[in-house]
Amino acid sequence: MDRSSIIKVIALMVTGFGIGIDFTGALMLVPAIENSFDADITSTQWVLNIYALFFAMTMVAGGRMGDMFGHRKMMLIGLSIFLFSSVMCFFSPSLDFLIGARALQGIGAGCVWPCTLAFGATRVSRPEHRAMIMGLILAGVTSGNVFGPLISGAAVNYGDWRLFFLANVVFSTISMLTALFLMQREKQHKKGEHIDFAGMAVLSIAVLLLLYGLDVGEDWGWTSVPLLSLVFVSATLFFLFPKVEKRVKEPLLLPQMMQNREFRITLGLNMFNVSAAFVGLLYFPQYMQKVLGWSTLQSALGLAPLTVLLAVGSIVSGTLYNDFGPKRLLFWGYLIATTGAVSVVVLPAGLGYFQILPGMAMIGLGATLTVGPSGTAAVCAVKPERAGLVGGLSFMTHLVYGAISVACATAIMYVVSLRSLAKQLASAGVNMSDADQKAINGSTLSTKSARAVMEKLSAAEGEMVKSAIAAAFDTGMNMAFVFAALSVSVGVVLAMMLNEEKLHKVEA
Structure with missing residues (x-):
């Protein structure tokens, strides 16, 4: 150059x-x-x-x-x-x-x-x-x-x-x-391009309502009429999305692409690989700060086994794709990531940082073997002139499902940790209202609400509460990774279903 x-x-x-x-x-x-x-x-x-x-x-x-x-x-x-x-x-x-x-x-x-x-x-x-x-x-x-x-x-x-x-x-x-x-200005542009604003609006609102429902579920009540109504509207919009796509001129999901079995599988493979990585990126730093007591900078350094592998892997995955093929890479990548998520759950909390270290490494390695190759496989499943559309679509799917995964994992984590906290406080003989328990659940105890709760307690009770919060956070995080493991394991099944011969044939 x-x-x-x-x-x-x-x-x-x-x-x-x-x-x-x-x-x-x-x-x-x-x-x-x-x-x-x-x-x-x-x-x-x-x-x-x-x-x-x-x-x-x-x-x-x-x-x-x-x-x-x-x-x-x-x-x-x-x-x-x-x-x-x-x-x-x-x-x-x-x-x-x-x-x-x-x-x-x-x-x-x-x-x-x-x-x-x-x-x-x-x-x-x-x-x-x-x-x-x-x-x-x-x-x-x-x-x-x-x-x-x-x-x-x-x-x-x-x-x-x-x-x-x-x-x-x-x-x-x-x-x-x-x-x-x-950067020089372009003098020629494409003519006759259309943007699927209707499809994007329906899908965005559906996802937003789902995320909001998962956010307020504990406050509203998981079986309350307002929450069930919110979920119903979200589900209805998800159901209507493919119908809207059939009516617009240039939909996000072309009907002929959705009739392509290998494309549908690769689109799924672009989704499920983010669950463990996104949940890990959110909760590993919090575990290091809220349970281990590390500073934010120490936690950033502690996260390196995951972030460095993600960075290096995205660069070398193209070579691996050519050498080993997508089916093998995706199968082993998903299997390793699933094992990493499970390891966070099964390793005892007493190990401290080493409870999450194997999981970080395996989730990072699993993402290395799946994120890039799944996007490449999706592009290979369609006509060359659709490569740009599919590249953007696969990344969009990747991020949207990542957001949904974090919301689901957080809802699970919050509910489980709150139940665990209540149980441990009762066992320790610490009497605390439900509102106060919610104020300290998963907290570093540095918020205004948490400090107000802690001021009501004696020194001995305060120490018991700190131990209970850390243990509850660990229990909640473990259940979040159970969800992540189940989600990522779907990718193992999809990888086994992928037909490489059909994948690399040009779409009819």
Whole structure:
């Protein structure tokens, strides 16, 4: 590549790095955000989920609009949204405001990411350099995934979790400047493109209602009429989604693709591989902080066995795909990830960090063998001209199911840990109201509500409560990983069902 192309690739890598740090870095902030806004895990999980959902649902539209109006223009629009929303995150006066800002960040990232890939693939250099360029952009993202927790850990250790979002401001500003001065405008755009806004709206509302139902289930009552009504509306919208897709001009899911057995299987393989990784990224840092008493920065370093494997694996998985084939990679990857999730459940809490270390390593290795290959397999299952659509669709499925997995796991974790806490307090002879138990459940005891509860207790009772909270959190986390293990194990079955010969035949 010439010097100009190298500079452009570096600029695209910086853009990818900024997106990469935002996703994993925000995970480390959950306990600090809980303390800042006096919230519990069922509320703070939205900081992750709302970003993943809006990122996923915007990505296909962002790519299409890039084709229609220019990838450089959409990159600049997306980066402007991302920059503005990062400033909003920094100044957030409440948790609801922060969640709204994170949703806006997801929209910005959803515009930037597909256009970054498209620009790298079509505008930077000659076709023979395309694979290398895409690999370098991906390396920028995965490097961000590794450094994100370290940056957020340093921000919290420095005194304020909000400082993390200044990193977003810095990298999005650099990316905007490089796009302005280094990326040339496209003079030709695709004509006659259509965006499936109806399908995206139906699917987004269905997922949002489901996530909200899982959030408020414990407060409203799992069998209450309002909650059952919410779930019914969500289920109805999921049922209507394929019917809406049949009526729009260019649906997200083309009917002829859904008639392709191998494509349906590979779409499922893109979904279930995220359960253990997403649940682990959320709960491993919290375990290290809330049970082991580690700082945010120590927890970021402790998470390295998972994040480093995810980063390295995404780069080398392409070579593994060619050498071993998708069926073998996906089967063993899903099996290893399932074993990793099970290990978290069966290893005793007395092991401390070593209770989760094998699970982190195996979940990271399992994701290495499944995330990239499942996306490649999905693209191989359809016509070459549908590769871009399917690439975005597989990643969208990946993120949406990741958000659903986190919400399900969090609902399970919260209910189980609350029951466990009540049982242990009763056994210890500590009398505490249901409201007070909810205030301290899964807490670091640094929130305003938790401190008010602890002030009512004697020193001896306080120590018993701290032990009960840690044990309850571990019990709840274990049940969250039972859900993750069951979810990931579906991928083992799907991998065995995959027919490689049909997969690599061009779609009729």
